[in-house]
Amino acid sequence: MADNIGNRQSKEYYMDVPPPSDGFFVKGLGHSDWGIKNRLSRIFNPDSGNTVMLAFDHGYIMGPTSGLERLDVTIAPLIPYVDVLMGTRGAVKTCIPPSAGKAICLRATYDTSVLFDDMTAGNGMGVDIEDAIRMNVSALAVQTFIGSSGERDSLGTLCRYIDVGDRYGIPVLGVVAVGKHMERTTEFFMLATRILAEHGASIVKTYYCDDFEKVASVCPVPLVIAGGKKLPEDEALTMAYRAISEGAHGVDMGRNIFQSEAPAAMAQAIGKIVHHDFTDKEAYEYYLQHKEAPGE
Numbered sequence: 001m002a003d004n005i006g007n008r009q010s011k012e013y014y015m016d017v018p019p020p021s022d023g024f025f026v027k028g029l030g031h032s033d034w035g036i037k038n039r040l041s042r043i044f045n046p047d048s049g050n051t052v053m054l055a056f057d058h059g060y061i062m063g064p065t066s067g068l069e070r071l072d073v074t075i076a077p078l079i080p081y082v083d084v085l086m087g088t089r090g091a092v093k094t095c096i097p098p099s100a101g102k103a104i105c106l107r108a109t110y111d112t113s114v115l116f117d118d119m120t121a122g123n124g125m126g127v128d129i130e131d132a133i134r135m136n137v138s139a140l141a142v143q144t145f146i147g148s149s150g151e152r153d154s155l156g157t158l159c160r161y162i163d164v165g166d167r168y169g170i171p172v173l174g175v176v177a178v179g180k181h182m183e184r185t186t187e188f189f190m191l192a193t194r195i196l197a198e199h200g201a202s203i204v205k206t207y208y209c210d211d212f213e214k215v216a217s218v219c220p221v222p223l224v225i226a227g228g229k230k231l232p233e234d235e236a237l238t239m240a241y242r243a244i245s246e247g248a249h250g251v252d253m254g255r256n257i258f259q260s261e262a263p264a265a266m267a268q269a270i271g272k273i274v275h276h277d278f279t280d281k282e283a284y285e286y287y288l289q290h291k292e293a294p295g296e
């Protein structure tokens with residue numbers, strides 16, 4: 001059995017060697033089934049290879065978070081500016097028009113709320129696969145708690161969703177959650193993202209960290225970064241720019257978009273970095289220019 005005693009320190013990440021290519025444009029997923037590739041092609045833009053996902057699933061553990069009090073008012077207007085809408089079943093069904101034409105990444109697990117002592121205690125399958133199919137979702141999002149009390153439980157949930165997702169051609173996005181008392185080190189994110197990919201997640205959502213290129217290099221499938229707590233817009237754009245430059249294939253951002261002073265302009269500025277090679281400074285200029293009149 002593999003264990004953590006007497007292991008040689010791993011340090012060759014082959015960052016200058018491109019990952020294997022087999023004709024399909026999404027990293028590491030060339031051997032996937034047709035349905036999975038079709039759905040991945042709705043998530044990742046085939047031209048840039050990247051994605052802008054808008055996360056508005058916070059209410060399933062936090063209730064009416066600032067900026068998400070009325071999803072129909074605040075999220076619906078952002079739909080034109082993102083590639084993927086990541087929300088819960090209840091939020092999507094009540095506030096996203098079925099004609100929106102964007103890929104849905106469905107938050108599939110139930111987890112513990114902010115009122116619970118240990119928010120990393122574990123989770124379970126909150127949505128039946130038949131309902132996910134009825135909703136025509138492009139991916140299932142599963143929270144995991146590596147290094148926390150709910151690790152085994154959440155990995156079990158991840159594996160069950162990967163099994164049923166594979167059966168019906170639906171990719172699973174594994175989410176790396178970070179427990180309150182855990183440090184956001186490069187080593188932790190390398191470990192956690194790799195564990196989710198090895199269990200079969202097609203996409204892994206993580207946080208940006210120091211030496212992010214190492215995290216991206218040893219994860220065989222695409223990484224997308226969460227935004228985390230609201231930052232000033234220029235800092236959030238710098239984080240996105242660094243993540244993309246260092247190997248992320250997109251963002252799955254919430255608060256740094258919908259809590260922005262100008263959410264539509266911010267979503268578009270993020271898109272410029274993710275899809276159009278803008279630097280963080282160029283994207284911030286774009287944000288400032290479009291704050292008052294997004295979409296122009």
Ligand code: R5P
Binds near residue numbers: 058
């Ligand atoms: C975390 O588990 C959820 O998936 C959030 O949606 C995620 O953290 C992204 O939101 P934010 O960018 O606000 O952190």
